[in-house]
Amino acid sequence: MAEASGAQEPSGRGPSGRGPSGRGAAASYTVEIRAGGFTFRPAGDWSVAPILAIDDELRAFTGARPSGEDAIFDMSALIRLDTAGAWLIDRTVASLEAQGVKVSYQGLNEGHKVLLDKVGEGGLPKPTVPERSSLYVEIVGRIGAALVAMWSEALIFVEFLGHVLATVWRSIRHPSRFRLTPLVHHMEKAGFDALPLVCLLTFLIGAVIAQQGATQLRRFGADVFTVNLIAIIFLREVGILLTAIIVAGRSGSAFTAEIGSMKMREEIDAMRTLGLDPMDMLVVPRVLALLFTMPLLTFVGDLMGLLGGGVVAVMQLNMSPAVYIERLRAAADFWTFGVGILKAPFMAIVIALVGCRSGLDVTGSAESVGTQTTRSVVRSIFLVIILDAVFAMFFTAVGL
Amino acid sequence: MMDRQGEIAEEPIIEVRGLLTKFDEHVIHEHLDLSVRRGEVLGIVGGSGTGKSVLLRTILGLKSPDGGSIRVFGKDLEALPEDERREQERRWGVLFQEGALFSALTVAENVQVAYREHLHMGKQLMDELAAVKIAMVGLRSGAADLFPSELSGGMKKRAGLARALALDPEILFLDEPTAGLDPIGAAAFDELITDLAHTLGLTVVMVTHDLDTLHATCDRIAVLAERRVILIGTIDDMLRSEHPWIREYFHGPRARAAFAGK
Numbered sequence: 001m002a003e004a005s006g007a008q009e010p011s012g013r014g015p016s017g018r019g020p021s022g023r024g025a026a027a028s029y030t031v032e033i034r035a036g037g038f039t040f041r042p043a044g045d046w047s048v049a050p051i052l053a054i055d056d057e058l059r060a061f062t063g064a065r066p067s068g069e070d071a072i073f074d075m076s077a078l079i080r081l082d083t084a085g086a087w088l089i090d091r092t093v094a095s096l097e098a099q100g101v102k103v104s105y106q107g108l109n110e111g112h113k114v115l116l117d118k119v120g121e122g123g124l125p126k127p128t129v130p131e132r133s134s135l136y137v138e139i140v141g142r143i144g145a146a147l148v149a150m151w152s153e154a155l156i157f158v159e160f161l162g163h164v165l166a167t168v169w170r171s172i173r174h175p176s177r178f179r180l181t182p183l184v185h186h187m188e189k190a191g192f193d194a195l196p197l198v199c200l201l202t203f204l205i206g207a208v209i210a211q212q213g214a215t216q217l218r219r220f221g222a223d224v225f226t227v228n229l230i231a232i233i234f235l236r237e238v239g240i241l242l243t244a245i246i247v248a249g250r251s252g253s254a255f256t257a258e259i260g261s262m263k264m265r266e267e268i269d270a271m272r273t274l275g276l277d278p279m280d281m282l283v284v285p286r287v288l289a290l291l292f293t294m295p296l297l298t299f300v301g302d303l304m305g306l307l308g309g310g311v312v313a314v315m316q317l318n319m320s321p322a323v324y325i326e327r328l329r330a331a332a333d334f335w336t337f338g339v340g341i342l343k344a345p346f347m348a349i350v351i352a353l354v355g356c357r358s359g360l361d362v363t364g365s366a367e368s369v370g371t372q373t374t375r376s377v378v379r380s381i382f383l384v385i386i387l388d389a390v391f392a393m394f395f396t397a398v399g400l
Numbered sequence: 401m402m403d404r405q406g407e408i409a410e411e412p413i414i415e416v417r418g419l420l421t422k423f424d425e426h427v428i429h430e431h432l433d434l435s436v437r438r439g440e441v442l443g444i445v446g447g448s449g450t451g452k453s454v455l456l457r458t459i460l461g462l463k464s465p466d467g468g469s470i471r472v473f474g475k476d477l478e479a480l481p482e483d484e485r486r487e488q489e490r491r492w493g494v495l496f497q498e499g500a501l502f503s504a505l506t507v508a509e510n511v512q513v514a515y516r517e518h519l520h521m522g523k524q525l526m527d528e529l530a531a532v533k534i535a536m537v538g539l540r541s542g543a544a545d546l547f548p549s550e551l552s553g554g555m556k557k558r559a560g561l562a563r564a565l566a567l568d569p570e571i572l573f574l575d576e577p578t579a580g581l582d583p584i585g586a587a588a589f590d591e592l593i594t595d596l597a598h599t600l601g602l603t604v605v606m607v608t609h610d611l612d613t614l615h616a617t618c619d620r621i622a623v624l625a626e627r628r629v630i631l632i633g634t635i636d637d638m639l640r641s642e643h644p645w646i647r648e649y650f651h652g653p654r655a656r657a658a659f660a661g662k
Contacts, residue, residue, distance in 0.1 A: 048519065048529075048567055055525050082568035083600065087532045111601065118599045119532055364549035365503045 025079055027051045031061070037068030037101070040092070043077035046085025058088060062095040071096055076107030086112070086119040094120075160357050161349075164287055167279040182285035190251035190286070191293025195300065198246055202301040205242060206234055206308030214316055223317055227324060228331040230309035235332055239302040240340045241388055244347040247294060248380040252355035255286050256376035259359025260369040268360070278360075287352040294348035295341055302340065335400050343391050347384050354380040411474060413438040413571060413603050414459060420467030421451065421458055428454050430627040432468070436571075441597055441604040443614045445649065446624030452607040455624065456575055459605075460494060461485070472571070490518060492571040493564030497579060499556035501548040507534065507559045508544035514566045533562040538592055554585040558592075565596070572597070574606035578613050590616040611650075611658035623649075635659075 027050035032039040044050065073093065081089075093103045108116075133141070171178040213229040259282055262268050268278050306328065313319045319327075358376035362368050412435035419432040428451035436442050446452050457463045459470055461477045469476055472492070477485060501510050511530040515521040521529075534544050537558040548556060557577065564572060577593065578586035594617050597604050608614060614621055615635060622632040625645050631637065638650045649655065 048515075052519060052521055052525070055522065083532060083536070083565075084529055084568065087529060091528065114599050118536060121535060365547070367503050368549075 025050070027054050027085065029054065029058075031066070033068070037070040037072070038066060039072045039074055039106075041074045041077055042085075042089065043079075045080045046078060046088065047080055047082040048084035051085050051088055055088065058092055062092055062099075065099055066096070066101070068101065070102040070104065072104055072106050073108075074106045075109070075112060078112065081112050081115060083115060083119055086115045090116055090119045157353065157357065160353060163279060164283060164353065167277070167284050168288070171280070171284065177280060179281065179285050182281070183288055186286050186289035187293050189254070190247065190289050191297060194247060194250055194293075194297060197250065198243055198297050198301050199304045201246060202234075202239060202242055202304040203308040205238060206230060206305030207312045208308075209233060209238070209305075210309035210312035211316065214312065224319075224327065226313060226317065227309070227319075227327040230306065230313075231328050231332040232336055234305040234309065235302055235337045235340045237340070237388070237392075239305050240298050240343050240347065241384070242305075243294065243298045243301045243344070244351065244384045245381055247290065247297065247348070248351045248355075248384060249377055251290065252351045252380045253373050253377045255352065255355030256359040256362075256373045257369060259283075259356055260362035260372050263360060263362045264364060264366070264369060283356045283360075286356055287349060290348040290352040291345055294351075295344040298341055298344040302337065339391075339395050339400055343388065346391075347387060350383045350387060351380045354383065411438075412436055413473060414605065415471045415474075416455075416459065416468070417471075418468035419455075419458065419465055419470065421454060421463065422466050427627060429458075432628040434622055434629050434632070436603060436605055437620075438603055439601060440619040441594070441617050442606070443618035443621045444605065444607045444624060445609070445614065445621060447645065450624045451627075452624055453575060456573055456605070456607055460492075460573065461489070490514070490567050491569055492573060493567070493569035494573045495557065495560045495564045495575065495577060497575045499548065499560035501551075501556060501559055501563065503548050506545050506547055507539070507551070507562070510548070510559060510563045511566050513563070518567070529566075530562075533565055534559075536565070536596070537562045538588070553580050554582075554589070557581070557589065561592075561596075565600070568600065569602070571603045571605065574604065574608075576608055576610075577606055578608065578610045583612075586610060586612065587616070593617050611655050615658060 025045040027042070027044045027046045029040060029042045032041065073089070096103055105113075210226055210230050214223050214226045217223045217225055217229070259268075262282070268282075271278050271281060310321065310324050313324050314321060355376050358372040358379070362372050414434070414436040416432060416434040419429050419434075420427070421429045432455070434455075444452050444455065454463065458465050459472065464478060470478070473488065475484075475488065477488060480488060501507070502513070505513070508527070508530040511533050512521075512526045515526045515529065531541060531544060534541065539555060539558050539562065543551070543555060543559070548559070551559060574593070578589050581589060590613050593604065593606075596602060597617075604617075606613075606618070618635075620632060620634055621638055622629045623638070623643075623646055624630075625643075630643060631641055631646060635650075638646055641647065641650075
């Protein structure tokens with residue numbers, strides 16, 4: 001075999017400024033071809049920062065299938081070695097051996113040997129490349145998964161509704177199981193405390209609708225009909241929708257976060273082991289509290305909306321308050337108001353159920369409380385609007 | 401590390417002199433001295449409320465001392481400019497009591513945080529090194545893709561250890577490493593720490609209550625009481641001491657059980 005004389009391959013220089021004092025040297029290696037094989041000589045500081053510079057080069061070196069039957073790793077020039085450097089050497093050795101090259105070490109000190117053995121224990125890690133399918137399959141797959149998830153969520157929701165109804169029925173039959181104190185507490189927190197916000201927002205929206213309506217209707221000389229616009233749109237739709245959205249954002253999220261953090265800290269499991277039913281203790285009081293307070297909040301919201309509209313009517317249309325009230329009477333009958341208020345209990349149930357259910361779905365991590373709270377709010381607002389549309393169709397069908 | 405025996409072996413790797421720490425008026429440590437030698441495994445013991453964890457946090461710079469000096473690697477962390485301080489912090493690793501893993505990241509990603517943020521390492525090498533560390537702390541390779549909430553207590557500690565070891569630190573701090581583990585898991589963890597300390601040439605400082613751990617892993621023990629380190633030495637020194645608290649600790653029924661036959 002021809003004698004290939006010392007072909008030196010200078011190699012990468014590590015970023016020398018990196019690392020704390022004493023770690024400044026770069027990592028490098030040389031490969032010396034000799035009869036029957038080659039000698040691999042790592043030199044310098046083979047620790048985690050400097051080796052970054054030679055990683056690609058080493059991969060290319062082993063990937064190029066160096067010729068020869070045996071390789072000697074001469075470690076005497078190595079100044080420093082840590083697990084990352086040891087991994088690089090171990091990886092190189094392993095892939096050379098896989099190509100049928102016999103590898104032996106030379107000048108290996110005890111500390112480095114221990115480190116190389118330790119790193120070798122784990123074996124070559126399997127590359128964990130996530131499976132990627134084509135875009136088409138991906139799109140169809142996601143739509144399918146979302147539909148299946150939606151269907152199973154609907155089932156879970158119905159099941160949960162049944163569970164709550166059964167619990168309520170049990171409380172009616174055994175009134176001693178009924179928790180009055182939490183009910184009142186949640187009525188105060190979810191209902192009474194929401195009053196200022198509901199009042200302010202409905203007042204402002206009422207005023208805005210009246211103002212916009214008046215501006216548009218004036219073009220037709222029909223600005224007196226602004227009152228009809230406010231009365232019908234507010235009593236039938238906006239009052240209840242606005243209240244429901246405020247309650248979903250305010251109380252639905254609170255329900256999820258409260259129950260969710262209790263779930264996270266195993267308080268709910270603790271309740272079960274003490275023979276207490278979380279349905280009785282946590283869910284039913286919240287559902288009933290919203291069920292009772294939502295119609296009241298909606299009523300107050302309706303009044304404030306009409307008041308807001310009235311203020312605009314008086315100021316912008318120069319209508320006297322008495323005339324405004326008179327025109328309101330003419331524009332709206334009981335069922336205009338009834339259609340709105342009738343939706344309140346249903347929306348209350350949807351918001352409370354979604355809030356509580358999402359809370360119970362929280363798993364161990366802090367992150368999941370956040371995810372579930374977001375989901376609870378988004379889902380309950382979504383359902384409230386869907387429900388409103390369904391009611392609109394229903395009331396049209398029955399002619400209200 | 402193993403290959404730096406030439407460096408001044410006499411200088412302690414951590415030196416605490418006259419440390420004073422307090423919360424408002426409540427003094428935790430006063431005139432506290434402690435020095436840790438390079439390459440040793442030091443256990444810190446003490447009753448509840450003697451400020452073991454506070455001492456650890458103070459050495460780590462998570463709480464600034466109200467007096468005295470702390471020198472790690474011969475430098476006072478408080479006096480260092482920001483970037484040197486960061487460099488310093490990369491030379492030690494910490495395992496918190498519950499692991500303190502980032503819950504939004506998988507185990508492998510937790511290990512890779514330092515690679516990504518400090519070294520801007522490529523994905524392939526990062527995956528390989530994370531796998532090496534995960535294997536090193538005795539987790540099966542499938543654990544790499546799990547989230548912390550899916551891990552048992554013991555696995556969390558091992559994953560936390562893998563993260564602490566990511567940058568091959570010179571000092572490893574452990575806060576109650578075996579608390580909450582079953583005896584078999586705790587013994588395995590002791591063995592792991594001893595093994596790693598030996599292989600990687602680590603200096604280990606641990607706060608622990610576990611007498612078995614003290615016996616199995618520690619070269620020296622520092623006893624924290626009366627606001628300072630009242631005694632530092634080997635297990636035998638502890639057993640010989642006449643101090644009432646030390647006597648009670650190392651001669652109590654649990655201690656006798658732990659040291660029986662050893």
